[in-house]
Amino acid sequence: MTTAASPPDRPVHYAWIVAGVVFVTMLGAAGIRSAPGVLMVPLEKDFGWTRTTVSLAVSVNLVLFGLMGRLPRPWSTASAHAGSY
Numbered sequence: 001m002t003t004a005a006s007p008p009d010r011p012v013h014y015a016w017i018v019a020g021v022v023f024v025t026m027l028g029a030a031g032i033r034s035a036p037g038v039l040m041v042p043l044e045k046d047f048g049w050t051r052t053t054v055s056l057a058v059s060v061n062l063v064l065f066g067l068m069g070r071l072p073r074p075w076s077t078a079s080a081h082a083g084s085y
Contacts, residue, residue, distance in 0.1 A: 036054065
């Protein structure tokens, strides 16, 4: 009678650790980016700002966040990897 061999004990591949860290980081970033909607009334009361001012600041933040991700940078990882060959 033969028994099935058990798979060898391997540590978790490093790519899964990186994927997990990226997932948690992106989840946290999404939470932080949605916080102004929850904090709208306290920001108005504590700082005396109008809803227009808070909304404008959040809108500028979102626009700059979107634009900065598209701009090519000389210190980006692509150029760093290309220079390492």
